[in-house]
Amino acid sequence: MLTGRSLLVHCSANQALRCAPIARRAHAGLVISPYRHNESGLLATAAFLLRQRGFDAPLLLDAARYAGANRLPASAPFNPRWLRRQRELGLPVLTDSGYVDSGDEAGLISILHRTMAVPGAIAVLPLHPAWLRDRLHLTALTGHVRDAGVPVALVLEARHDPFGLPGCVPGLLEVLGCGVPTLLLRSDLSSLGALCHGAVAAAVGTVGALRHLAPREAVGGHPPPGPRPPSTIFKPTMSYRRISAIQRGKRGHPDPRLWACDCPVCEGRDLDWMAGLDEREREVPAFEHAAAVLYTLREELLGDEVPLHRAARSWAARCADAAYRERELHWPITPMLRHWRETAPAPAALPLAS
Ligand SMILES: [Zn+2]
Known part of the structure; x- marks a missing residue:
């Protein structure tokens, strides 16, 4: 379903119908994330409506439990009902992973191992940028990704563009060299760089909040900040x-x-x-x-x-x-x-x- 180095549009559930015509072309598709925490039911509804209206491009649902003030850690179990729901909708299955903090190697391994047990699933890896920037982290990451052999979808945390941080671009290229199908979610122009270096698909966010993963301290315990000037x-x-x-x-x-x-x-x-x-x-x-x-x-x-x-x-x-x-x-x-x-x-x- 995801072939030909697809450039996807990453939108929130309330933007999905508006974004569908943009994403309905060759080498394109849609990734939908919840607007707020715990809205995975809305994602499934949006996907159902899109398919009903004939949207036949690749479609992925990102539960984004790794994001926001109440984000879950990498060790949090997947929700089997959510994995099943994606399959019932005929979609590729993205794991509803928690956040992999710097140094949480056990959490990283746990996501990859649990993904191996779900046939055809893609392991979502929401990573602290140290996993790409720091040599020891990167060696561990690429080793575990190679060993697991499952497709991975990277989400990178940063206050602004993660690929503006030294080390993230070369780190990404090493992950892309691991020989497993790799996606990049919540990105911006660097999605094109990822595709030119072999990513299966890469998604560009419609708004700043969907173009990277904001650190928890930047989100705070408050509702999402109002829209910034586009x-x-x-x-x-x-x-x-x-x-x-x-x-x-x-x-x-x-x-x-x-x-x-x-x-x-x-x-x-x-x-x-x-x-x-x-x-x-x-x-x-x-x-x-x-x-x-x-x-x-x-x-x-x-x-x-x-x-x-x-x-x-x-x-x-x-x-x-x-x-x-x-x-x-x-x-x-x-x-x-x-x-x-x-x-x-x-x-x-x-x-x-x-
Ligand atoms: Zn123009």
Whole structure:
């Protein structure tokens, strides 16, 4: 079901019907997470409704029990009814894992072993970033993932973009080299990097809260914070920017070729057209534009069957170009661009042209 290096849309249950048309195309699909804790019943209902309305693209349900102020630890048992429910709906089975804290190797092993006992299940691994950044953690992680041999879906915790942290990009590449089918959930542009390096699927969140796993101290014991002003992707710099920042950037560099967007949402307008909308009305076009850019980039990088070594090289080159553009615009360089740029193979290691 998940083949061809799919770029998925990761949305909350209340956004699922609106996101379905975006995710209904080749090499696409949908991941649905609850908006609040303990809403897995709503996920199943959303999935049922989508299938009833003919949504036939890949669909995954992420119970997200690893998230929020009341998150569960990695040792928490799976809910067998939830695993069964996904199967009854004809979906790939994602485990409803708890959070794997730094140093919780027993918890990590426990998730992988319990997944081995569920035929065809994908082990969701919601990881403290030390699992990718720290050598001892990473060696343990890749060893256990190889031994278990089950497909894994990574979710990375960070206050902002986890791939902006030093060590996370090379750590991800080591996990992708383990030889098990690997997915990346709750991500942003780095999902494209993951796909270019062999991930089976990678999901981009519709809103900031679904583009990484917020640390518990950032969530606190309060209800989820209100929506933040939406950001969207500025394609030349391959980075998320607030609409207001895009507007200011254009004032400083009014080059029409740079700001116009011909995606189906912008229809040739300059990207700062969204600044004319009420702030609450910006969220939908901001994501629809971002999705259009992401699927265009996916097509340009991976097409139907671009060989991975070539896709990985193009991705590193794109990141280098984007970082250069950011410098030109006097924007701070997005750290993940720097980290992905460094994955370019050294010239001596490039295969000889034939
Ligand atoms: Zn656009």
